Amino acid sequence: MEKTLKVGIADMKLCDPPDKVTTIGLGSCVGVCIYDKVKKCSGLVHIMLPDSTRIRQNQNKLKFADTGVDELVKALVARGAYKGNLRAKIAGGAKIFKFSAENLGGIGDQNTEMVKKKLVENGIKIVAEDCGGTAGRTITFNPENFELLVVTASRNSYTI
């Protein structure tokens, strides 16, 4: 029986076919799907903030883009993925409110940038992305065909 595994906020799950993995309501958070294109094992991490080094309460590695991407790569390799075969699809990083004050305004872009930087550092190619904009997204990754289904708050849906 195939399942859809649910990833919460600041959370991560690994997933093999025929299961799928989903995360709901990405606003300025970013959902990072990394998969081994040969072995088809995959994982999804839902990060909230860009940079763990700027923050004192940083024990939860899955909360941050920098440490979250590393954790997912580590977990996939531990599960038998070959690092050279890893590819990524990412979505999120929207701007839900226009706040000019505080750090909320630009957090989506910063999250996206840090995710990309960490993927490059890990030598992982980004095959597809759907980032930015002003609407929340729900994403579901299928490790069988590597399709990432994106559904927005206005119920537009597309596959990247």
Added chain:
Amino acid sequence: MAEERELSENVKNALSELGNIGAGNAATSLSVMLASKLTMTPPKVIELPFDALVQQLGGEEANVVAILSEVSGGLSALIMFVMGFDEAKALDEKLLGDQVDWHSEMGLSAVQEIGNIIIGTYVASLETLCGKKLRYGMPEITIDMAGTILSIPCIEFGADSDKIVLIDSDFQVDGHKIDGHIMVFSISDNFHEMLHDLGVE
């Protein structure tokens, strides 16, 4: 590093009282504006991890209307007036009659105005109670998934804590329970400081 501690009964009661007065006053000003009877349930005061917070409005994927403002000064918090589409429509009809589509620019602007009044009154009550100067930003309205909306306080306070304190008041219009909330989010450190000033701790 902030130490982990549970909210004591004392603190819960004090926050619940703040919520009662804040939301109660907000309901009163709105009742006048809409010529309807708005009432509030006693607020729910809980401290919960992010994962549980994003599920507080029921379905994470359900679309909601939210008016949000950041509170700063004596208290660092987010205040949010959030409701389903039916509630936004009902409030608009009371304010503008049923000729205006709530989803139009004018309709949304009326909903936002209701949010402004609620947030303004709530913050003014907190200010009076705490005797501290509070500032709040121009409220903004958005429509999005409940999970997305509730990830905003997680991001705002995620840097300092893995848990968020929520004061959640449900409101009713003319005695009918409807799906509308006034929510105030902060981290316990901020509330502890404020309650300390109030002499509760």
